[in-house]
Amino acid sequence: MNKLPFLSVLAILAGAGAIQAAPLKVASLSTVLSDFARNIGGDQVQVEEIVKGGVDPHDFQPSPGDVEKVSGADIVLASGKGIEGYLSKLEEGAGGARKFVDVGDKIGASLQLEEEGKLIDDPHWWHSTANAGKAVNVVRDAFIAAAPASRDAFTAGAAAYGAKLDDLDKAIKLKVAELARNKRKLVTSHDAFQYFARDYGFKIYPIEGASTADEPSTRKVAELLETIQKEKVKAVFFEHTLNPKVITQITKETGAKVGGELYADGLGAPGGDAATYAGMMRHNARTIVDALK
């Protein structure tokens, strides 16, 4: 057989530059990780958001269509630390855990929360820009392992985004410096901001526990009312999942105002100011500081 035409075609393609590989198919179970993936991968990745902006990951359950999308992906990014209660079933349905990347597990040590008498890992690691930087490195390494030919692109993307995270951390520190340290007391719906509190010097008084499914007891609400009055907390912050009667009781009995909406469990809807990780963090910092000043 004359191989010359085939070899000629190959030579032309090689001469034109490297043959363009298909983008890496990434399925993401976290809106934060979707944003990281796009920033790291650029046009070398195609990101499918299984959990979308505005959706509560504590309540999310994958549909058969989601399982199919995950099955077709090269890599699946999971937030980890127990927030995706359905993860093992999803791994089973998608043909195994091999392509799943548990980012939360790989970024290392956690803060711990007490829930129903036992200690659990706080799953809300993304509220620390230091953790975000570690997560970016985990995602970068996973991308490189899956598509080594794009190593340079992924490395450059991660480095550029890491520099943006440093700027973000500095901007948040500057905003928080507008608030006297003795006013850094944060009353929130559920216990999602411990990493933020650690990094920026706040004390958290959560109404619910680590999950939005928790319901505050009467005793817990009474203790919180006493704390808000004693600590002279000016504003409290709620999410839409909290029982509105609890909100009314707290604001009526303490005089504290509603400080605004915080994004606790992921990014906001597309087009909003919390549609990206940086946007979400800036929104939360600004909302908290301006309400407590």
Place this chain on the structure above:
Amino acid sequence: MVVVFALAGVPVWRLTRPAAAVAASVEEAPASQPAAPLEVEADFAPAPAGFQVCHLDRPVLAGSGPLAHFAGRWAATLPPEGVDLVLTARWPPGTARAAARLIVRLSDGRRAEKSFWAGEDGSLTEVFGVPGTP
């Protein structure tokens, strides 16, 4: 290579040289609370075009070149949680490797200090945490 390293050390060397002190602006503490004065010092290499150290947007120390060392007394009530000071400084564009060092001496003898580097645009904005009473 030795010359490069030696030149890189010049800003750090300049920070440790004694230089003239300049009286600083002072933020007064509320009269009803006892104030424990803090000594605030700022050193620059080279001398800045201008700088301010602020607490909750109120100046604690401010000044400009050609002097490079500034000191003042801040009559503040240091809360148990401590305070955050914000240092902003600027140098003429193109100034290579400008640096600043902030030192706060507390009335109980403790001392907090930190060095900062300006960006390529010749500006610097940083938060400096002062610990509270133990």
